[in-house]
Amino acid sequence: MERLSRSATASLRMRPGAVNPHGRGIFPAMYADIDRILISHERIAEKVRQLAGQITADHAPDKLNGGEVMIVPIMTGAMIFCADLIRNIPIAMQIGLMTVSSYPGQSVRSQGAQLLGKKLGNVRGRHVLVLDDILDSGGTLGAVVPAVRAAGAAAVKTCVLLRKNRPVAMQTPVDYVGFDIPDEFVVGYGLDYNDYYRNLPDIVTLRPQAIAGQKKST
Numbered sequence: 001m002e003r004l005s006r007s008a009t010a011s012l013r014m015r016p017g018a019v020n021p022h023g024r025g026i027f028p029a030m031y032a033d034i035d036r037i038l039i040s041h042e043r044i045a046e047k048v049r050q051l052a053g054q055i056t057a058d059h060a061p062d063k064l065n066g067g068e069v070m071i072v073p074i075m076t077g078a079m080i081f082c083a084d085l086i087r088n089i090p091i092a093m094q095i096g097l098m099t100v101s102s103y104p105g106q107s108v109r110s111q112g113a114q115l116l117g118k119k120l121g122n123v124r125g126r127h128v129l130v131l132d133d134i135l136d137s138g139g140t141l142g143a144v145v146p147a148v149r150a151a152g153a154a155a156v157k158t159c160v161l162l163r164k165n166r167p168v169a170m171q172t173p174v175d176y177v178g179f180d181i182p183d184e185f186v187v188g189y190g191l192d193y194n195d196y197y198r199n200l201p202d203i204v205t206l207r208p209q210a211i212a213g214q215k216k217s218t
């Protein structure tokens, strides 16, 4: 894990995955809020390709008994993971959406999974793969998987990019896992704090001031 000094944080601005599309001069305060990079965008990209390879092999036509595939990202955190993953899975698929909130606003611990909405389309007979950014208490998958089953899916599998190294997460059944990480609050690559930081390309921890101060980054 990289611990960032102030100057290293500044040099983040030069890293290819951290390029500000508006040019070098305007760097959002959000980069100064980073404590350390837990997983770089290069490692994420490599892992996403590996996961996609496994998922593609497991959903080959002879394994589907004529059924079709539906991918269900859990919004909003799984949005970026889903976008990258599905472009590496060369099979016909439909996308359904589930919106769940468990870290509302400025929470850094789960407040319990709340199903806020769904736009699943026709799940009946589909082989559904539920995607989430991170597995923590298991409450989110515990709410979504039964709901997808109840909608008539032929099979439901689960995939998370991250899993926190804590007993409740390690004991939650999940079919595909990207990285096991320490039990810390992380943001970036879709994960937020108060809806900010989702657009960071790396998965990072935040400086305590960024959380305690409830500072807004732009």
Ligand code: 5GP
Pocket (backbone or CB within 6 Å): 074, 077, 102, 103, 110, 113, 132, 133, 134, 135, 136, 137, 138, 139, 140, 141, 184, 185, 186, 187, 191, 192, 193
């Ligand atoms: P669980 O329901 O398993 O406790 O937690 C999963 C959900 O909580 C994820 O979909 C994500 O929205 C949120 N979550 C859990 N841990 C973190 C974290 O470290 N950072 C952020 N930003 N969200 C988290």
Ligand code: MG
Pocket (backbone or CB within 6 Å): 074, 075, 076, 077, 078, 100, 101, 102, 132, 133, 140
């Ligand atoms: Mg979530």
